[in-house]
Amino acid sequence: MAGNNPNAKPMNLTLKVWRQRNRNSEGKIVEYQVKDISPEMSFLEMLDVLNEDLLLKGDEPVAFDHDCREGICGSCDLFINGRAHGPEKGTTTCQLHMRKFSDGDTITIEPWRANAFPVNRDLSVDRSAFDRIIQAGGYISVNTGGVPDGNEIPIPKNIADKAFEAATCISCGACVAACKNASAMLFVSAKISQLALLPQGQVERKTRVENMVAQMDKEGFGACTNIGQCAAECPVGISLENIALMNREFISAKATSDNLA
Amino acid sequence: MNLDSKIPEGPLAEKWEKHKFNVKLVNPANKRKYDVIIVGTGLAGASAAASLAELGYNVKAFTYHDSPRRAHSIAAQGGINAAKNYQNDGDSVFRLFYDTIKGGDYRSREANVYRLAQVSVNIIDQCVAQGVPFAREYGGLLANRSFGGAQVSRTFYARGQTGQQLLLGAYSALSRQIAYGKVKMYTRSEMLELVVVDGKARGIVTRNLITGEIETHAAHAVVLATGGYGNVFYLSTNAKYCNVTAPWRAHKKGAYFANPCFTQIHPTCIPVSGDYQSKLTLMSESLRNDGRVWVPKTKEMAERLRGGQIRVADIPEEERDYFLERKYPSFGNLVPRDVASRNAKQACDEGRGVGSTGLAVYLDFADAIKREGVDKVSQKYGNLFAMYEKITAENPYELPMRIYPAVHYTMGGLWVDYNLMTSIPGLYATGECNFSDHGANRLGASALMQGLADGYFVIPYTIGDYLAQMPPTPVTTQHAAFKEAEEAVHARTQKLLSIKGTRTPNEFHKALGHIMWDHCGMSRNAEGLQFAKQEIQKLRREFWSDLKLTGTNEELNQMLEIAGRVADFLELGELMVDDALNREESCGGHFREEYQTPENEALRDDENFAYVAAWEWTGDNQPETLHKEELQFENVKLTQRSYK
Numbered sequence: 001m002a003g004n005n006p007n008a009k010p011m012n013l014t015l016k017v018w019r020q021r022n023r024n025s026e027g028k029i030v031e032y033q034v035k036d037i038s039p040e041m042s043f044l045e046m047l048d049v050l051n052e053d054l055l056l057k058g059d060e061p062v063a064f065d066h067d068c069r070e071g072i073c074g075s076c077d078l079f080i081n082g083r084a085h086g087p088e089k090g091t092t093t094c095q096l097h098m099r100k101f102s103d104g105d106t107i108t109i110e111p112w113r114a115n116a117f118p119v120n121r122d123l124s125v126d127r128s129a130f131d132r133i134i135q136a137g138g139y140i141s142v143n144t145g146g147v148p149d150g151n152e153i154p155i156p157k158n159i160a161d162k163a164f165e166a167a168t169c170i171s172c173g174a175c176v177a178a179c180k181n182a183s184a185m186l187f188v189s190a191k192i193s194q195l196a197l198l199p200q201g202q203v204e205r206k207t208r209v210e211n212m213v214a215q216m217d218k219e220g221f222g223a224c225t226n227i228g229q230c231a232a233e234c235p236v237g238i239s240l241e242n243i244a245l246m247n248r249e250f251i252s253a254k255a256t257s258d259n260l261a
Numbered sequence: 262m263n264l265d266s267k268i269p270e271g272p273l274a275e276k277w278e279k280h281k282f283n284v285k286l287v288n289p290a291n292k293r294k295y296d297v298i299i300v301g302t303g304l305a306g307a308s309a310a311a312s313l314a315e316l317g318y319n320v321k322a323f324t325y326h327d328s329p330r331r332a333h334s335i336a337a338q339g340g341i342n343a344a345k346n347y348q349n350d351g352d353s354v355f356r357l358f359y360d361t362i363k364g365g366d367y368r369s370r371e372a373n374v375y376r377l378a379q380v381s382v383n384i385i386d387q388c389v390a391q392g393v394p395f396a397r398e399y400g401g402l403l404a405n406r407s408f409g410g411a412q413v414s415r416t417f418y419a420r421g422q423t424g425q426q427l428l429l430g431a432y433s434a435l436s437r438q439i440a441y442g443k444v445k446m447y448t449r450s451e452m453l454e455l456v457v458v459d460g461k462a463r464g465i466v467t468r469n470l471i472t473g474e475i476e477t478h479a480a481h482a483v484v485l486a487t488g489g490y491g492n493v494f495y496l497s498t499n500a501k502y503c504n505v506t507a508p509w510r511a512h513k514k515g516a517y518f519a520n521p522c523f524t525q526i527h528p529t530c531i532p533v534s535g536d537y538q539s540k541l542t543l544m545s546e547s548l549r550n551d552g553r554v555w556v557p558k559t560k561e562m563a564e565r566l567r568g569g570q571i572r573v574a575d576i577p578e579e580e581r582d583y584f585l586e587r588k589y590p591s592f593g594n595l596v597p598r599d600v601a602s603r604n605a606k607q608a609c610d611e612g613r614g615v616g617s618t619g620l621a622v623y624l625d626f627a628d629a630i631k632r633e634g635v636d637k638v639s640q641k642y643g644n645l646f647a648m649y650e651k652i653t654a655e656n657p658y659e660l661p662m663r664i665y666p667a668v669h670y671t672m673g674g675l676w677v678d679y680n681l682m683t684s685i686p687g688l689y690a691t692g693e694c695n696f697s698d699h700g701a702n703r704l705g706a707s708a709l710m711q712g713l714a715d716g717y718f719v720i721p722y723t724i725g726d727y728l729a730q731m732p733p734t735p736v737t738t739q740h741a742a743f744k745e746a747e748e749a750v751h752a753r754t755q756k757l758l759s760i761k762g763t764r765t766p767n768e769f770h771k772a773l774g775h776i777m778w779d780h781c782g783m784s785r786n787a788e789g790l791q792f793a794k795q796e797i798q799k800l801r802r803e804f805w806s807d808l809k810l811t812g813t814n815e816e817l818n819q820m821l822e823i824a825g826r827v828a829d830f831l832e833l834g835e836l837m838v839d840d841a842l843n844r845e846e847s848c849g850g851h852f853r854e855e856y857q858t859p860e861n862e863a864l865r866d867d868e869n870f871a872y873v874a875a876w877e878w879t880g881d882n883q884p885e886t887l888h889k890e891e892l893q894f895e896n897v898k899l900t901q902r903s904y905k
Contacts (some may be wrong), residue, residue: 022471022816037348040534042652048539048767055765055820060811063819068500069540072425073331084318095651121817128448131328135440139433140392144312144717144800145383147390151347154401163293164394164419167426171330 010036011103015050017062018110019047023118023126026070031116043086044076044174045067046098047109064123069094071235074170077177078123079110084174084233092172092235112173116220123176129219130187136215137208138191140200161196166193168236174240175230181222186230188216189246190238196249206253264517264875264890267678268372269730273896274354277376280679281722285729291837294733296480297724298465299323300452300507303332304424304431304709305692306486308716314443316721318728321478322435322444323467324790325502325822332433333488334712338545338645340408340416341709343381348405352413354378359897360411361707364597365672365700366849366865367899368520368873370892372679373697380718382711385417387717391430395419409546409705410595410904416706421545421644421810427709431716434811450476451822452507453753454737454746455483455514455688462511462688463736466746468754470822473815475750477738481728482687484720485511486712489693491524491669493837494782495774497668498530498543504826505833506676508694516683517875517888519676519696521833522841525703525850526783527669528802529650530602532621539665544645546705549594549601551629551638552662556622558582560612567619573660583638584608592904599702599850600864600904602666606783607861609665610862614664627662666783669707671768672699672850673840676875676890680723681715687727691715695874702850734855757824762807766824769804773797773827773834781838786854794835798882801831834875836885843887848868858901867899 012035020027040051044066044088051061067075076093080086086096101107109123117125155163167190175186192209195201200210224243231240269280287295295318299310302324310322326332344357364368385403387393395417408416408615419426438444447467454466456477464479472698490505491497512518529549531542557563558580565571584604586593594601605622608614615621630638635658639646646657653663675683675690677697682689690713699707780793804827812818847856847863848870856864875892 023730037536038535041537042539045537047541049537051820052765052767055809055811058764058811061820063817067326067331067502068336069331070336070500070542071651072336072422073500075327075331075334091651095648095649097654099654108320122526124817127327131330131436131439131446131448134433135436139437140390141437142387142390142434143315144308144387144434144721147386150345150385150389150395151402153389155397156401157397157399160394160401162396163392164396167394167419168422170425194394195392198392198394200390 008039008099009103010038011098011101013037013101014106016106016108017122019062019122020119022121027119028164029197030081036046037098039097041098042069042094042097043080043098044094060124063064063121063124071095072170074172077112077125077172077174079112081108084112084177085235090235090237107207112177114176114221116182116184117173117176127171129221130173132219133184133188133212133215137204137211140195141204153199160163163194163197166190166197166242169238170236170237174233174235176221178233179222180227180229181225183224183230184216184219184221185243185246186238187222188212191241192246192249193242196245205249206256206258209246209249209253210257210259234254264676265678266370266890267283267680268370270678273371273375274793276372277379277589282484284722284726287725287729291733293319295728296321297482297484297738298478298480299484299486300465301332301486301488301694302329302435303327303334303486303488303692304428304712305694305716306332306484307428307431307435308713309484309486309691309720310444311431311438311720312717314438314441315726320438320444321447321480323447323450323452323465325449325470327448329435329446329448332428333503334428334709335425336367337709338421338543339385339547340406340418340423340706341427342408342415342704342706343385343417343710344378344415345382345385347403348414350413352415355736356413357381357415362700362897363902364410364649364704365702366863366902367369367700367867367871367894368622368848368892369698369700371894371896376719377698377711377714377773379606380714383718384710384713387814388430391433393419393426393430407550410592410597411704424709427713430619431713433510434568440882453750453825455511456742456746457685458740458742459513459757461686463575463740464738464743466750468750471817473813473818475747477743477747479736479738479743481731481736482689482724484689484691484724485675485694486691486716487694489674490833491668491671493773493834494777495770496533496538496541496778498527498541501540506826506829508690509833511675511683511685513690513878514685515878516685516688517676517877518836519873519875520673520840521837521876522781522844522851523672523701523849524668525598525623526602526666528605528666529624529664530619530667531649532616532665533665542648543667543669544649544664546598546646548624548642551641552594552624552626553583553628554585554594554605554622554624555581555583558612563613563615563619566615567617573623582613586631589904590740596904597702599852603852604784605664605666621663621665623661624664626657630658639662666784668739672696672701674704676873680726681720682723682727685835689720689724691720701851753825754821757808757821757828758810760806760808760815762809762819763862764803764807765809766820769800769808770823770827770830772800773831776800777834777837783856784852785841787842790838794838797831797835797838804828823848839885840874840876843874863902865901
């Protein structure tokens with residue numbers, strides 16, 4: 001079926017895919033051919049085709065992370081032709097479509113490459129370091145119940161909008177993968193910004209940035225050298241401004257720390 | 262077993278308050294002596310895990326994702342309803358209750374729905390306190406919109422990603438409790454069995470998806486918050502991992518499954534483009550606030566359009582049939598989801614569909630753009646337009662969108678009483694996993710509301726009532742039932758791996774999806790359902806004799822995971838068909854062709870079918886036993902839904 005575009009011609013492609021049995025084994029690039037790929041397919045549907053072929057041949061399919069396939073869950077995490085989430089700007093791998101490629105192309109597919117994201121298998125990586133950074137302080141400490149009415153906390157629209165922009169991060173880890181230092185600054189700063197901008201976030205503002213940055217360092221992410229590749233490759237457009245804001249928050253918190261111990 | 266819904270006595274508006282007073286409380290010093298297992302970390306699971314941990318219970322939370330934040334709640338776009346009446350437009354708890362009962366076509370429980378409407382207002386307050394960045398007006402107060410057929414503006418939203426923002430709020434509360442050590446979080450762990458000891462839920466068996474290790478976990482109570490089963494259709498708007506395995510395993514251990522045939526078809530999805538299609542993408546139905554749905558008036562015109570002889574712009578205004586506005590002048594494009602979906606299908610069945618497949622209708626923003634300008638329209642729908650363009654390579658600012666209905670939500674689920682307890686004592690089900698609040702059709706922006714209502718404000722009260730009735734002594738996995746359940750999981754996995762047939766798990770899943778969509782989808786009839794029943798049985802036999810897998814259990818094996826889930830869908834599918842056959846009426850999302858009004862609207866039979874159909878498992882390949890919970894309507898008058 002030709003889909004939306006009756007002129008779209010199927011493509012044959014060469015895939016160079018990272019295969020690695022588990023966290024402790026050595027990996028290598030393995031070459032595969034896929035045929036009759038419709039340009040209307042998503043990139044992950046193309047991998048589905050490869051995996052069905054492999055399974056029918058009795059080979060082991062390629063493990064990769066994915067779930068919603070709508071660009072919001074942040075599961076998919078492929079490094080395609082040397083770019084996090086592939087060639088299309090502002091797009092997660094699941095929303096990348098094969099019409100961005102041409103018949104005869106060779107496509108190299110690797111997992112995120114960062115010490116803090118060990119490989120589970122093939123293209124699937126462990127990003128639990130992100131969860132531990134949030135656990136270090138990426139929240140406002142309120143219990144269920146006993147909170148004021150929603151409209152008792154008015155927030156200027158421009159501030160609310162800015163906090164929302166920072167909150168759109170989907171924790172995919174593309175920022176880390178794109179950074180030559182494997183720094184997690186963009187991810188961490190997005191959460192810091194969101195909560196530092198909002199009135200609800202003020203009480204824990206200083207301890208939050210101190211604790212989250214400490215956890216980030218502990219996880220083994222690299223330092224930030226202000227290249228900006230993270231923001232350039234971020235599929236949801238998290239701004240580099242957040243890193244500047246986080247640095248300011250951090251210095252200010254360190255100078256006037258609430259950590260009295 | 263007698264189905265006791267445990268609805269409290271007294272006037273509707275006082276039931277929940279009274280019940281909260283009457284439930285037994287666990288002594289604060291004793292709470293830490295009780296363990297609770299929560300499976301699933303979407304809105305219903307994460308909110309419950311955080312809230313129960315805050316109260317002092319020891320929580321073990323499980324998700325098959327790599328992070329609790331990836332649950333499919335995250336993909337909800339449109340918003341969350343709450344009876345705040347911030348807009349001074351006549352909303353109230355009773356109106357939200359009434360709209361939900363009516364929208365569900367009078368197949369839900371009054372008491373549950375009223376409670377949902379009551380606690381809806383607390384949810385917004387809670388989320389704001391957590392830092393959820395809801396949309397705001399220039400004065401700094403919360404913004405609302407009207408959504409999905411509601412005639413008041415009660416929907417709170419965060420641009421087109423309300424689900425993500427609410428889930429991140431619940432995830433942040435959960436993360437805080439993980440840091441405190443009150444929640445032990447198990448990621449990449451899939452529940453494959455429920456453990457029942459002396460008739461009570463006492464634990465679960467899980468598989469570590471990275472290592473394949475089979476583990477047992479004990480607790481005083483188990484909560485399933487594992488979402489819906491829409492992926493039984495293969496193609497749906499659900500995420501790829503969404504599955505029925507956890508509730509189905511519980512069902513086979515004695516939890517009744519209620520109203521399985523009640524599935525919701527969402528009208529505004531991006532149409533299928535080819536056989537390789539792996540899932541369908543929904544676009545928020547907020548689009549229907551400004552988009553106008555139409556097809557060409559005549560089949561001939563539609564054929565020329567599909568053949569490429571004419572373009573959309575060549576169709577003059579008088580040749581366009583805005584069928585929803587024509588048939589439902591008062592609700593127009595905002596009729597409920599089931600009505601919008603069925604009418605789109607009807608237009609396509611008449612040969613008037615558009616797009617290369619003919620299985621699509623237009624959703625046109627030309628008038629809105631003319632009226633409000635590109636900027637304003639882009640402010641409201643920019644992200645949805647961008648998503649549409651990414652997938653279809655067409656620009657909706659210039660060409661009307663093409664949409665078609667897709668399976669989106671399942672109103673059916675595990676039967677629960679007013680306390681959200683299933684028919685197995687100590688086993689609870691919350692969120693989409695249970696059947697309780699949406700009847701035969703869910704209103705837009707009500708899924709997020711229900712998930713969070715159950716997790717933040719219902720289960721923290723009702724679970725205490727159960728726990729308070731047992732001594733705070735430790736539970737362990739020593740009982741023989743744990744060993745048995747663990748062995749059953751091992752045996753099943755080995756069985757799947759040892760078939761060594763010729764067809765992949767996805768092939769079986771697709772085949773099942775076709776059967777379900779064709780015969781148990783948007784419209785159903787007895788003949789088709791009978792046929793589907795036989796086809797599913799045949800497919801199930803083939804599955805267990807011809808499945809192909811590679812690799813072992815002791816590694817990350819994604820095809821093995823899929824195979825286990827498809828095996829359960831192959832059983833659930835038959836139950837859905839049985840339920841659809843049994844329900845000889847049309848209501849909400851369940852449309853039996855034999856039962857319709859002369860104007861092709863759903864024709865309910867309140868005399869014979871105003872009940873919840875709760876099914877009891879009786880053994881492999883055996884017909885299930887039907888239990889009926891009669892629905893009592895004391896506060897609303899049952900009427901034929903009319904959106905004319």
